[in-house]
Amino acid sequence: MGRVVGSFNDTDLLVDSRTSLVLKKVYITLDGVATGLDATEHLIAPKRPQGEIRFIGRLKIEDLSWLSPEGYARLEARVMALPPRIPLSQLAVLGRAMLPTVELICKKETPAMYMTSSDFPNDLVLSSAHGHRPFRIKYLSEECAAQSTNFIERYEWVKAINNLVGSTHFGPLAPNKLMEWRHEERARTVKPPHKPDHISHAEMRKELSPHAAWLLAYFTLGRNTDTLDIPAWCEFIHDCEESYRGEPSTWKSAYGLREPQDVIRTLGTISKVLARFCYTPTDWLRRLQRAIGAMPVIPRGPIQLPVHSQHISVVLPRRDPFRALTPTYDLDFEDASTSGESDSEDEEAQVQAIANLKWTPPTFFALFMHPPRFRSNSFIWECPVPRCEHTLNFLKLPPLEKEDNLDEFVRKARWNTTEDVIVQRVLNRRVYDHYCDHLGLSSDPKDEERDKVHPEKMLAALAREWPVKSQIL
DSSP states (O other): OOSEEEEEEHHHHBOSOOOOEEEEEEEEEETTEEEOHHHHOOSSOOSSOOOOEEEEEEEEOOOGGGBOHHHHHHHHHHHHTSTTOOOHHHHHHHOGGGSOEEEEEEEBOSOOEESOOSSSTTSEEEEBSSTTOEEEESOBOHHHHHTOHHHHHHHHHHHHHHHHHHHHTOOSBOHHHHHHHHHHHHHHHSSSOOOOOOOOHHHHHHHHGGGHHHHHHHHHHSSOTTSBOHHHHHHHHHHHHHHOOSSSOHHHHHHOOOSGGGGOSSHHHHHHHHTTTSSOHHHHHHHHHHHHHHSOOOOSSOEEETTTEEEEEEOOOOOOTTTTOOOOSSSSOOSOOOOTTTSOHHHHHHHHHHHTOOOOOOOTHHHHTSOOOOOTTSSEEEOOSTTOOOEEETTSOOOOSSOOHHHHHHHTTOOSOTTOHHHHHHHHHHHHHHHHHHHTOOOOTTOTTGGGOHHHHHHHHHHTTSSOSSOOO
16 A cells, blocks of 8 residues: 555554654645755754644654554555555554555644754755654655755765865865865765776866855854864855956855945954854954964964974975954945944954954974874875875875885785775875975984974874884884
């Protein structure tokens, strides 16, 4: 009996339970009008109730224990009204396939989750107010899916970012590295696997630009505010706008900003964009300043290393224009200044204090505490130092002036997995050398100055703790 026998409220049919069930061909209504997840889901719950949100989908009854006594009676009455008029108890004896399918109507309780549920990490989950029951959504109706595109795509990006950062311990993530990784993942799913081409900036903008500002807002509001390289994402959002001056404009369709004053490269501009998702531009300005101030950023110019290394300095790349911007209210806001109630002297003092934060250089010794790891499902290692684009591709290992049989072993692809001990040893050596390049230190164990300088000895000692039993240097 595969046909739908009728429509029922979950309160009238099911027992009060938190056991998850599966719904198919789901559609959503807001005050009785068909809509999608793009309209019902928000980063922050709106202060004013949107209205009554319901989701309706097809539920295959696989176990009669799901039904409440009243629900059992209602469903059996409906089944007995249709041919061949067989009671539910007899249908259950004949097997699950003979049990009926119903259209279930549920009142939505909590925000939808897509790939963010700890219990169902790959599913779309909607929760019903009745019994706080989670429903796993097999698929949406065509109309609902068409109005849920942004929601689905955004959380696919969230999943990708969390996977990349979690699997590689990668530092603040820039848009270009995210897109390169996604491109390789897609290429790997094609049968047979093919070598991914270099991803162009145009392709990056096309895929990421509709959701870049939302992703920036999402991770800035989250617990791990250092997941994204915020200045790089601000630059990316502005670059997209400058490249899409004509119609159709991603910036216009996604954020509605087209006036000349809306494309000034300041945090104030980005704050106005993020304010379209939640909060006010002033709130976002403070949040961005606070998040940037907490990032493990390397300041411009020479830095002094700790622990008896005052004679060593490193000249680093120029500073990003989005770093350490002084927040203002009037230069980049087209709206009038806020009232005295919300723009108090205390608030101005807090913002100014954030702007005056000193940049503390991160210690490279912390990097040596984490063994180098390849990017998930690949043969590529990426430097976790912010703003560093250096990578090691073990399928195209760059040659060195002095090499040994281990480098030759890797270059001739005599290995099958990145877990190979020789592969790990070569990775450890190359990563160690690269870290020493960052610090301007010698990585040669025969260097006469090695025993005279404390940082090299400390770094070498930490590197020897990386997970290869044999010596790496």
